[in-house]
Amino acid sequence: xxxxxxxxxxxxxxxxxxxxxxxxxxxxxxxxxxxxxxxxxxxxxxxxxxxxxxxxxxxxxxxxxxxxxxxxxxxxxxxxxxxxxxxxxxxxxxxxxxxxxxxxxxxxxxxxxxxx
Amino acid sequence: xxxxxxxxxxxxxxxxxxxxxxxxxxxxxxxxxxxxxxxxxxxxxxxxxxxxxxxxxxxxxxxxxxxxxxxxxxxxxxxxxxxxxxxxxxxxxxxxxxxxxxxxxxxxxxxxx
Numbered sequence: 001x002x003x004x005x006x007x008x009x010x011x012x013x014x015x016x017x018x019x020x021x022x023x024x025x026x027x028x029x030x031x032x033x034x035x036x037x038x039x040x041x042x043x044x045x046x047x048x049x050x051x052x053x054x055x056x057x058x059x060x061x062x063x064x065x066x067x068x069x070x071x072x073x074x075x076x077x078x079x080x081x082x083x084x085x086x087x088x089x090x091x092x093x094x095x096x097x098x099x100x101x102x103x104x105x106x107x108x109x110x111x112x113x114x115x116x
Numbered sequence: 117x118x119x120x121x122x123x124x125x126x127x128x129x130x131x132x133x134x135x136x137x138x139x140x141x142x143x144x145x146x147x148x149x150x151x152x153x154x155x156x157x158x159x160x161x162x163x164x165x166x167x168x169x170x171x172x173x174x175x176x177x178x179x180x181x182x183x184x185x186x187x188x189x190x191x192x193x194x195x196x197x198x199x200x201x202x203x204x205x206x207x208x209x210x211x212x213x214x215x216x217x218x219x220x221x222x223x224x225x226x227x228x229x
Contacts, residue, residue: 006159032215043206043221044160093159097215102167103148105210105217107160 003027004096006108013115018082021111023094029074030096034105035067038091050077084115118143118211122220130228131199137192137223139207148210149190150217151181155203163205166190177201202227 003026013019023033031052036044048069049057056069066088068080077096081088093110097103119142129135141147148167152160164175171183181192190207207220 004159034217041224043219046216049216091157095160095217103210103215104162104165105150105215106162107152109159110157112157 004094004106004108006092006094006111008111009109010112011114013084013113015085015115016083018080019084019113020078020080021092021094021113023077023079023096023108025075025096025098025106028096028098028100030077030098031074032097033071033077034095034097035069035077035079036093036095038093038110040091044093047079052077081113084113086115089113089115118147118209118218120207120209120218120220122205122207122223124223125221126224126226128226128228129197132196135192135194135197135201135225137205137207137225139190139192139220140188141190141207141209142188143209143211147190149181149183150208150210151175151179151190151192152206152208153177153203154206154222160206163192197225197227199227199229201225 005024007022033050035047038044047062050069050071052071058064071077095105095107121140150165151163154160163179164173166173166183174180179194204222206222208217
C-alpha cells in the first residue's frame with residue numbers, strides 16, 4: 001500500500017527555537033496533505049490543509065505564523081513550529097491524499113515533539 | 117456539518133472472541149468512510165475503506181465493516197480477536213471538496229488473554 005513517511009519521528013528542542021517536520025509521500029504524488037495534532041488519549045485535531053504550490057489552509061484557532069506549512073513539491077510538505085514553547089509539545093501526524101486510489105488518505109508514522 | 121460518533125470509548129474483549137466497534141456518521145451526501153488503527157505512539161494505519169459498491173468491505177488483519185445507509189452506520193467487525201489487535205480504533209468520514217477527514221473520538225480496544 002501507499003506509504004507516507006515523517007521525519008523526524010522524535011525531536012527535542014529548546015524553548016524559543018524552531019523545528020521542522022517533514023512529510024513525504026513515498027510512492028504517490030499528493031497535491032493535498034494534512035497536518036494533525038494529537039494530544040494524549042485524544043483524537044486527531046486537524047491543523048491545516050497543505051496544498052502543493054499554494055498557501056496552506058488553516059483551521060480556526062491555529063496560528064498560521066506559528067505553524068508554518070510549505071508544500072513545495074508533490075511529494076513533500078513541511079511543518080515548521082516557530083518559537084516553540086513547552087505547550088507546543090505534542091504528537092504531530094501528517095496525511096496525504098492518493099488521487100490514484102480515489103480518495104484514500106494515508107497517514108505518516110507521526111512525530112513526537114518535546115519542547116524543553 | 118458532518119460528524120462521526122463512536123459511542124464506545126473503551127471496549128475489552130477476550131482473545132478469540134468476536135468484536136464489533138460502532139461508528140455512526142452524520143453527512144448529507146454519500147460518505148467516504150474509513151477505519152484506522154493506531155498503536156500507542158504510532159501513526160494511523162488504514163484498515164479498510166468504503167467508497168461505493170458492495171456495502172460489506174474487507175480490510176487487512178481480518179477486519180471487515182458494513183455500511184448501512186439506513187442506520188448511518190459503518191461498524192467494524194472481526195470474528196476472532198488476537199491480543200495484537202489491542203489499539204485505538206478511529207472511524208472517519210471524508211467530506212467536501214477539500215477532502216478533509218472528520219474523525220470520531222476513537223475506541224480503545226483492550227484484549228484479555
